[in-house]
Amino acid sequence: MSSHDPTVRPEDHSHDTLRRGSYREVLRIGEILRKETIGGLLLVAAALIAIIWANSPLADSYFALRDYEIGYEPWHLRLSLGKWAADGLLAIFFFLVGLELKREFVAGDLREFRKAMVPVAAAVGGVVVPALIYVAFNASDPETAGGWAIPTATDIAFAVAVLAIIGSHLPTALRLFLLTLAVVDDLLAITIIAVFYSEDVSAQPLLLALVPLAVFTFLAQRFPRFFGLHAWAAWVILLPLGLVVWALVHEAGIHATVAGVLLGFAVPVLRSQASGGPAAGHGLAEEFEHRFRPISAGFAVPVFAFFSAGVTVGGWDGLTSALSAPVTLGIVAGLVLGKPIGIVGATWLLTKVTHARLDPSFKWIDLVGVALLAGIGFTVSLLIAELSFTPGSLPGDHAKVAILTASVLAALLATLILRARNRHYRDVEAEESADADHDGIPDVYEEDEGPERVGPVQVDPDHETHGNEHR
Known part of the structure; x- marks a missing residue:
């Protein structure tokens, strides 16, 4: 019998795990994933070019380019191009991470x-278990034990690129789960970087960084009132302040990507806008995301991948040696086995403790497929590897080989599972897109939320905020 039959009493799915979420959230997440798909494909292409170049007769030119230094020495900003990509360009990526975290805490599922x-539990499980697996392989070697955080990351751009390549019809609930998991994962990763990978922290520049950060926060919060939403004002006034914060945090000895997250948190988000999708209006967070996401996905992350993924394998013997190294085994096992074990295990344990249940549309194998996608660490894993080991060192090279190998393995295994379930996903997709009354809103969301909760959001044309909407 049809689920839309009025004689059927609807079941209460309020305690289901992996629910599809609100229609507004679906629209917003769908837009983000479409942009990340393009960035993910560029990222994969950049990494492939780097690997081929680094193992070609022209390898010396690749490493000469990566190690070429530019910048202003008196400010301690004379860095190699590879370092500029890791410390500078990735700050843009982490700025967007900060924005997304702010959205989730203000108006998303994390609220x-x-x-x-x-x-949150799945992300924590997906960090703890891979770290423990890595330590099990490397505990006896102090030189490599410090890389324990490498297999804890998730690369959402690479993951959605895999979905695009395999043509998976992954349902909304699973996509929402994957992105929310990746957002929490990024928060854990940046916390790990700030706490465990910051050395010789200098207090003076760190305290000085608080001044432009406070001014940036104040102006960002008052931006609509002072400047309206003129793009030039955001670039001319806020961007230089952000650059000063970045430079001072870098000088303090804390990885400069932390500055990106702090600046992202400082940008205000409207609750109505954060959950609203295309009809929800336009605020400062949306302005920054609109401007910076193409730069991050189309340039910053691919360039970082290009400079970080290049590693000389050294032929078959070199590859065999790298794949058998404890660093490699720990990273590959952590990402390919530890991630799904941690994510699925934590979710299963939570359902037992809270008496929640998996949404009837899905099976545990679907969660395994998504958890394998989360095992694609790549971008952040490469960053942590560079922070863990001396550039050009044997453990550092082994870590890069391991990250590339694990990302490919996780992608292939996820492809096998998700493709096998694609027929079921098409059925779920068809149900989620059905719009019998032709009002532009799929029927399942009207049943879940009621028409009054999925309609367009009215936003003050002057962009003023009222009550507790502005955060």
């Missing part, structure tokens, strides 16, 4: 404890 506990 409600009941909705947040599943992706």
Whole structure:
């Protein structure tokens, strides 16, 4: 019998795990994933070019380019191009991470404890288990034990690129789970980088960084009132302040990507806008995301991947030696086995403790497929590898080989599972897109939320904020 039959009493799915979420959230997440798909494809292409170049007769020119130094020495900003990509360009990526985290905490699933506990628990499990697996392989070697955080990351751009390549019809609920999981994962990663990979921290520049950060925060919060939403004002006034914060944090000895996250947190988000999708209006967070996401996905992350993924394998013997090294085994096992074990295990444990249940549309094998996608660490894993080991060292090269190998393995295994379930996903997709009353809103969302909760959001044309909407 049809689920839309009025004689059927609807079931209460409020305690289901992997629910599809609100229609507004679906629209917003769908737009983000479309942009990240393009960036992911560029990222994969950049990494392939780097690997081929670094193992070609022209390898010396690749490393000469990567190690070429530019910048202003008196400010300690004379860095190699590879370092500029890691410390500078990735700050743009982490700025968007900060924005997305702010959105989730203000208006997304992380605002409600009941909705947040599943992706948060899954992300924590997906960090802890891979780290423990890595340590099990490397505990006896102090030189390599410091790379324990390398297999804890998730690269959402690479993951959605895999989905695009394999043509998976992954349902909304699984896509939402993957992105929310990746957002929490990024928060854990940046915390790990700030706490465990910051050496010789200098207090003076760190304290000085608080001044432009405070001014940036104040102006960002008052931006609509002072400047309206003129793009030139954001670039002319806020961007230089952000660059000063970045430079001072870099000088303090803390990885400069932390500055990106802090600046992202400082940008205000409207609750109505954060959950609203295309009809929700336009605020400062949307302005920055609109401007910076193409730069991040189309340039910053691919360039970082290009400079970081290049490693000389050294032929078959070199590859065999690298694949058998404890660093490689720890990273590959951590990403390919540890991630799905941690994510699925934490989710299963939570369902037992809270008496929640998996949404009837899905099976545990679907969660395994998504968890394998989360095992594609790549971008952030490469960053942590560079922070863990001396550039050009044998453990550092082994780590890069391991990250590339694990990302490919995780992608292939996820492809096998998700492609096998594609027929079922098409059925779910068809149900989620059905619009019998032709009002532009799929029927399942009207049933879940009621028409009054999925309609367009009205935003003050003067961009003023009222009550507790502005955060």
